[in-house]
Amino acid sequence: MTPRILIVDDNQANAELLEAYLVELDCELEFAVDGDDALAKVESFKPDLILLDVMMP
Numbered sequence: 496m497t498p499r500i501l502i503v504d505d506n507q508a509n510a511e512l513l514e515a516y517l518v519e520l521d522c523e524l525e526f527a528v529d530g531d532d533a534l535a536k537v538e539s540f541k542p543d544l545i546l547l548d549v550m551m552p
Contacts, residue, residue, distance in 0.1 A: 498522040501542035503533040505551045513546060 527533035
């Protein structure tokens with residue numbers, strides 16, 4: 496089973512940096528830009544790991 500990672504960050508540059516590192520791990524990546532988007536993605540994507548920017552507004 497391929498690991499699923501949800502990246503939650505409102506800063507696109509940060510999300511792209513994480514993507515650059517994680518793409519080599521052979522995992523499925525999904526992105527969310529705010530809390531509401533993240534909650535929706537958790538329901539639909541069912542991630543194994545969530546990388547969350549805790550300083551988001």
